[in-house]
Amino acid sequence: MTIKVVAKHYVKPEKVEDYIDLSKELVKETLKEEGCIEYGLYQDSENPLILTMIEEWEDNKCLEKHFNSEHFKKIVPLMADLCENETEINVYNKIE
Amino acid sequence: MTIKVVAKHYVKPEKVEDYIDLSKELVKETLKEEGCIEYGLYQDSENPLILTMIEEWEDNKCLEKHFNSEHFKKIVPLMADLCENETEINVYNKIE
Numbered sequence: 001m002t003i004k005v006v007a008k009h010y011v012k013p014e015k016v017e018d019y020i021d022l023s024k025e026l027v028k029e030t031l032k033e034e035g036c037i038e039y040g041l042y043q044d045s046e047n048p049l050i051l052t053m054i055e056e057w058e059d060n061k062c063l064e065k066h067f068n069s070e071h072f073k074k075i076v077p078l079m080a081d082l083c084e085n086e087t088e089i090n091v092y093n094k095i096e
Numbered sequence: 097m098t099i100k101v102v103a104k105h106y107v108k109p110e111k112v113e114d115y116i117d118l119s120k121e122l123v124k125e126t127l128k129e130e131g132c133i134e135y136g137l138y139q140d141s142e143n144p145l146i147l148t149m150i151e152e153w154e155d156n157k158c159l160e161k162h163f164n165s166e167h168f169k170k171i172v173p174l175m176a177d178l179c180e181n182e183t184e185i186n187v188y189n190k191i192e
Contacts, residue, residue, distance in 0.1 A: 004138055004150055006102055008186070020191055042100055042188035052188060054100055054150075090104070092138035092148060095116055 002037060003063065004092040005055040012049075015082035019051060022079050029071035035062025063091070098133060099159065100188040101151035108145075111178035115147060118175050125167035131158025159187070 011019045023041045030039045035058035044050035057063045066072055080087070107115045119137045126135045131154035140146035153159045162168055176183070 003141070006104075006148070006150070008102075023191065041191040043191055045099070045187045045189055050186065051191070052102070052186065054102070054188070090146065090148065091141045092150070093141055095119065095137040095139055095147070 001094060001096075003057050003060060004094070005053070005057065005063065006088075006090050006092070007053040007055070008088040009051050009053075009079075010049055010084040010086045011051050011082055012084060016048060016051070019079055019082045022075055022082075023051075023053075026071055026075040026079070029069070030066060033062065033066055033069065035059065036066070060091075097190060097192075099153050099156060100190070101149070101153065101159065102184075102186050102188070103149040103151070104184040105147050105149075105175075106145055106180040106182045107147050107178055108180060112144060112147070115175055115178045118171055118178075119147075119149075122167055122171040122175070125165070126162060129158065129162055129165065131155065132162070156187075 009019075020041065027039055027041060030036055036055075037058065038054065038056035040054055042052050042054055044052070057066070105115075116137065123135055123137060126132055132151075133154065134150065134152035136150055138148045138150055140148070151159075153162070
């Protein structure tokens with residue numbers, strides 16, 4: 001069964017554009033990864049400082065590989081520097 | 097552009113099974129709605145009390161219609177009674 005990841009970030013007000021710019025390479029490279037079904041950045045319709053990556057992966061093994069990919073290790077720490085401290089990450093299994 | 101909805105619920109410990117049971121009719125009926133691309137209930141892999149509806153809709157108009165549907169108005173209040181007070185709902189637009 002596939003897994004979903006919802007990674008919700010509260011970005012610093014003056015850093016939203018930089019955050020979005022950085023995300024573009026991450027999204028582009030991640031979509032090429034084995035087992036990546038969906039990977040996109042979304043902005044909350046009411047609070048533009050909430051930027052959330054919504055992801056779907058074939059399985060946990062593919063997600064682990066993603067965490068160890070060059071693009072993840074290069075770009076994610078730069079994006080994290082632009083966030084407030086309240087990042088919320090959930091890994092989900094579907095209820096069938 | 098489509099919209100995503102992430103509705104994260106903290107369900108009372110003794111109510112998880114009832115919550116999942118109630119969700120089944122809601123999911124089944126909602127998937128028949130016009131403009132519903134995705135609608136599924138997901139359980140956090142670390143905290144089984146976190147149950148989240150992950151949704152995708154053609155547009156806001158379809159989502160509004162969903163809020164006014166018979167199945168939504170019948171089932172969602174029953175599900176809400178089984179939750180703690182910390183429900184978090186975000187409506188998202190994709191960053192392209």
